Amino acid sequence: MERTPIVETPEHAGEEVLIRGWVDIRRDHGKLVFLDVRDRSGKVQLVILPGTDAAVSVSDVRSEYAVEIEGLVKERPERMRNPDLATGSVEIEAKTLRVLGKPSVELPIDVSQLDLGVNLDTLLNHRTLALRNVKVRAIFSIYSELLRSYDEAMRGGGFVEIKTPKILGSATEGGANFFKIKYFDRDAFLAQSPQFYKQAAMSAFERVFEIGTVFRAEPHFTTRHVNEYTGLDAEMGFIDGMETIMAELERTMKHIFRNIGEACEAELALYGESVPDEVAIPRISLSETADILRAEYGKELEGYDIDAEGERMICEYVKKTFGSDLVFLTRYPTKLRPFYSMPSSDDPSFTETFDLLFRGVEIASGGQRIHEAEMLTDNIRMFGLDPEDFGDYIDIFRYGAPPHGGWGLGSERIVQKLLGLGSIKEAVLYPRDVKRLTP
Numbered sequence: 270m271e272r273t274p275i276v277e278t279p280e281h282a283g284e285e286v287l288i289r290g291w292v293d294i295r296r297d298h299g300k301l302v303f304l305d306v307r308d309r310s311g312k313v314q315l316v317i318l319p320g321t322d323a324a325v326s327v328s329d330v331r332s333e334y335a336v337e338i339e340g341l342v343k344e345r346p347e348r349m350r351n352p353d354l355a356t357g358s359v360e361i362e363a364k365t366l367r368v369l370g371k372p373s374v375e376l377p378i379d380v381s382q383l384d385l386g387v388n389l390d391t392l393l394n395h396r397t398l399a400l401r402n403v404k405v406r407a408i409f410s411i412y413s414e415l416l417r418s419y420d421e422a423m424r425g426g427g428f429v430e431i432k433t434p435k436i437l438g439s440a441t442e443g444g445a446n447f448f449k450i451k452y453f454d455r456d457a458f459l460a461q462s463p464q465f466y467k468q469a470a471m472s473a474f475e476r477v478f479e480i481g482t483v484f485r486a487e488p489h490f491t492t493r494h495v496n497e498y499t500g501l502d503a504e505m506g507f508i509d510g511m512e513t514i515m516a517e518l519e520r521t522m523k524h525i526f527r528n529i530g531e532a533c534e535a536e537l538a539l540y541g542e543s544v545p546d547e548v549a550i551p552r553i554s555l556s557e558t559a560d561i562l563r564a565e566y567g568k569e570l571e572g573y574d575i576d577a578e579g580e581r582m583i584c585e586y587v588k589k590t591f592g593s594d595l596v597f598l599t600r601y602p603t604k605l606r607p608f609y610s611m612p613s614s615d616d617p618s619f620t621e622t623f624d625l626l627f628r629g630v631e632i633a634s635g636g637q638r639i640h641e642a643e644m645l646t647d648n649i650r651m652f653g654l655d656p657e658d659f660g661d662y663i664d665i666f667r668y669g670a671p672p673h674g675g676w677g678l679g680s681e682r683i684v685q686k687l688l689g690l691g692s693i694k695e696a697v698l699y700p701r702d703v704k705r706l707t708p
């Protein structure tokens with residue numbers, strides 16, 4: 270008999286089916302045994318009657334056994350239906366039950382509960398098992414839809430997908446947040462962004478995107494940093510200015526949220542969350558932001574350096590004033606942005622750069638880049654760096670490059686804020702932080 274996905278069992282009422290899945294939970298009622306069995310499509314209740322073949326083989330079956338069952342799909346009386354389950358209208362009367370795989374240890378956590386009720390460390394220590402929990406799985410179903418939608422939005426905009434090297438001969442953007450590794454008989458560095466390579470690829474393909482691993486040696490213990498994350502990057506040429514880039518990112522975010530809203534309704538409902546309303550994303554300059562924070566919250570932005578609290582405040586203000594969960598903050602001071610950022614033509618102490626904030630947290634950084642070799646060389650010097658160390662990078666512009674720019678978007682932060690997760694680590698399958706390298 271062919272396997273029937275559990276979610277389709279109601280279509281087979283009155284027929285025999287074969288299902289495979291994990292035992293979620295076992296309940297014994299006198300001589301009757303009930304099993305909730307789940308597969309990747311859903312969950313259904315099984316009843317095992319005394320005297321059947323299944324009654325013999327079910328004797329030692331417990332939670333998380335992998336099983337195969339043949340049985341009769343029976344309609345349940347109206348009053349006994351479970352409206353929360355797609356399969357709540359049926360029950361399967363098992364005839365045979367075969368154990369395909371079984372736990373050989375006491376399970377450290379009970380994954381059949383809707384809420385696991387364990388702290389973050391326990392959750393991550395038992396990650397592989399925790400992933401079987403319905404709410405934990407929902408995070409990664411949404412994550413999967415996010416990756417697919419980003420890809421779709423980018424291709425739809427004429428962007429070519431690229432993969433850039435993650436083992437580098439020098440630290441990409443300077444700074445101290447890179448990991449040094451042994452590379453045969455010399456040192457190498459793990460890429461802390463695809464920045465230079467995506468600009469190089471832009472100079473040939475005009476529009477490129479990458480979904481890739483980013484390594485950051487940041488010794489932070491925060492709810493929004495991990496040391497390895499997945500960046501959603503883009504770079505585009507022939508722009509009119511940074512507005513072209515923001516418009517493209519806005520289109521992309523709307524596409525992502527629309528898709529997640531449609532494809533992941535059940536997963537969002539488990540968290541009582543929904544995707545942001547589709548309204549225009551406001552653009553507010555850092556100097557306007559400083560005025561707003563001073564007037565509304567009595568907070569001063571020293572040197573326009575906005576901290577996590579300021580980001581939360583401006584998001585709260587934008588939500589109540591414009592009804593938007595997202596906001597672009599623009600024109601960051603030159604000294605707070607990387608050396609490749611394009612200075613604003615009316616005031617070179619500011620740059621044509623932006624951050625995109627979502628529900629209180631920065632999810633993307635981007636901007637227009639310097640595309641002239643001479644200006645870039647001067648800027649590198651101005652930042653106290655040696656142009657000799659950036660020869661390959663400056664070459665991109667020696668060969669002729671158009672006005673361009675792009676963004677780096679943190680995938681895990683999007684999911685964290687979308688579901689209201691306490692820590693970004695809940696949105697990473699196997700997170701890496703200062704202390705954690707396993708599992």
Ligand code: AMO
Binds near residue numbers: 485632634635682
């Ligand atoms: P930036 O360093 O701001 O910009 O990174 C871009 C986005 O990546 C995410 N992010 C992180 N997520 C999790 N853990 C971390 N430690 C972490 N650090 C950053 C954030 C952030 O907004 N090259 C530029 C981008 C560009 O201009 O194209 C860059 O890397 O969501």
